Amino acid sequence: xxxxxxxxxxxxxxxxxxxxxxxxxxxxxxxxxxxxxxxxxxxxxxxxxxxxxxxxxxxxxxxxxxxxxxxxxxxxxxxxxxxxxxxxxxxxxxxxxxxxxxxxxxxxxxxxxxxxxxxxxxxxxxxxxxxxxxxxxxxxxxxxxxxxxxxxxxxxxxxxxxxxxxxxxxxxxxxxxxxxxxxxxxxxxxxxxxxxxxxxxxxxxxxxxxxxxxxxxxxxxxxxxxxxxxxxxxxxxxxxxxxxxxxxxxxxxxxxxxxxxxxxxxxxxxxxxxxxxxxxxxxxxxxxxxxxxxxxxxxxxxxxxxxxxxxxxxxxxxxxxxxxxxxxxxxxxxxxxxxxxxxxxxxxxxxxxxxxxxxxxxxxxxxxxxxx
Numbered sequence: 001x002x003x004x005x006x007x008x009x010x011x012x013x014x015x016x017x018x019x020x021x022x023x024x025x026x027x028x029x030x031x032x033x034x035x036x037x038x039x040x041x042x043x044x045x046x047x048x049x050x051x052x053x054x055x056x057x058x059x060x061x062x063x064x065x066x067x068x069x070x071x072x073x074x075x076x077x078x079x080x081x082x083x084x085x086x087x088x089x090x091x092x093x094x095x096x097x098x099x100x101x102x103x104x105x106x107x108x109x110x111x112x113x114x115x116x117x118x119x120x121x122x123x124x125x126x127x128x129x130x131x132x133x134x135x136x137x138x139x140x141x142x143x144x145x146x147x148x149x150x151x152x153x154x155x156x157x158x159x160x161x162x163x164x165x166x167x168x169x170x171x172x173x174x175x176x177x178x179x180x181x182x183x184x185x186x187x188x189x190x191x192x193x194x195x196x197x198x199x200x201x202x203x204x205x206x207x208x209x210x211x212x213x214x215x216x217x218x219x220x221x222x223x224x225x226x227x228x229x230x231x232x233x234x235x236x237x238x239x240x241x242x243x244x245x246x247x248x249x250x251x252x253x254x255x256x257x258x259x260x261x262x263x264x265x266x267x268x269x270x271x272x273x274x275x276x277x278x279x280x281x282x283x284x285x286x287x288x289x290x291x292x293x294x295x296x297x298x299x300x301x302x303x304x305x306x307x308x309x310x311x312x313x314x315x316x317x318x319x320x321x322x323x324x325x326x327x328x329x330x331x332x333x334x335x336x337x338x339x340x341x342x343x344x345x346x347x348x349x350x351x352x353x354x355x356x357x358x359x360x361x362x363x364x365x366x367x368x369x370x371x372x
Contacts, residue, residue, distance in 0.1 A: 031318075032352050037340070038075045038078075038325070040335065041325070044062075044066045045063075045070070052337075058134070059113075063084075063088075064137035064140050065337040068141065068363075069344050071365050071367075072344045072365055073354075073355060084145050085142055085145050088141050090113075091110045091138060092107070092108070092138070092152075102160075102163070104163050104176075106128070106164055107128070108138075108160070108161070109130055109135045109137075109139075111129070111131065111133075132161070136187040143369065146371070149194070149371075154197060161191065161201065164188070165205065166180055169202070169205035169208050169209030169210075171187070185235065186234075186236075186238055188201045188206070189201070190361075190362055193361075207240065207243065211260065213226075213236055217268050218266070219232070220233040222235075228282065230279065236260075237298045238360070238362075249302065265302070266304050269298055270299075270308065272295045273312070273313070277309060277313050278292065278320075279291035279295045279313070288330060288339075290329070290343075292313055292316075293346050296313075297349065297361075320333070326340035327343030
């Protein structure tokens with residue numbers, strides 16, 4: 001995934017007339033254009049457009065969107081899996097000795113080589129920029145390409161990850177100077193689940209933090225007392241599911257015994273489907289492609305996905321589909337990797353023919369989650 005200053009993307013967009021940008025995702029197609037989506041992701045996999053240069057520090061996350069997207073589309077055979085796994089493994093930070101695992105730093109995966117500094121002569125890292133989000137993305141990619149996790153230095157990841165959990169149960173993404181919220185609780189839970197080892201976190205403390213984030217209206221804010229948000233709600237519910245505190249399809253079971261307010265949560269989620277069929281991340285916000293995954297996955301995990309208007313949602317998503325492949329944030333927007341990936345996950349939840357089924361808790365195909 002090397003950046004390029006002139007490539008197919010530039011030729012497609014720079015030659016557009018004033019009316020053609022709107023045509024990039026004008027909703028004229030009534031079908032999910034799988035072939036164009038595969039072509040879009042392969043273009044991103046082979047040569048990232050220069051528009052993504054400012055996201056260089058997050059290159060592994062961009063790679064996750066491209067490779068896991070191809071996995072959802074059933075087109076992963078086009079990727080050199082060995083080369084991908086070698087590149088991902090090259091980004092892991094390794095301690096120089098066992099004592100380093102308790103020095104407060106985290107030894108996960110870097111976001112890119114630009115944040116990876118070589119050790120000095122004594123073997124000590126000059127700067128360790130590995131973080132939880134990049135580590136989740138790295139493990140998701142390795143799962144997608146079928147890498148044997150027995151070969152991963154999971155002990156270094158899990159032992160040092162305990163350094164990131166705070167007294168209130170939350171997590172910071174890196175060992176110094178960072179915020180703490182539900183996004184990183186989710187990353188920690190997903191990492192432990194994927195590595196099949198919960199020694200990297202205190203689940204009870206994490207659960208307490210999550211419960212403190214449920215708002216009066218039923219949704220979850222990213223931090224206690226903050227406004228309910230689609231992404232925060234997903235991170236809360238998915239984390240509780242991965243940690244084993246919520247049953248699958250809990251709406252069909254004894255809701256009164258649930259540790260969260262399920263009726264309020266269900267009501268909040270269903271209210272996020274707007275008149276145009278799409279989902280909004282917060283009240284009084286426009287619909288956005290990615291929330292078809294964030295909110296849709298919450299409803300799938302709870303067992304309430306069939307309560308939404310699926311045809312209306314599908315119609316909205318198709319208005320965000322680009323004629324070049326990929327999805328934009330809103331109707332009329334040009335496609336980007338982030339919204340494209342979550343567009344594919346949304347169509348997987350809708351059981352679009354030709355797409356692999358989605359594991360809602362992990363944001364990857366069920367085949368990847370199961371190691372198939």
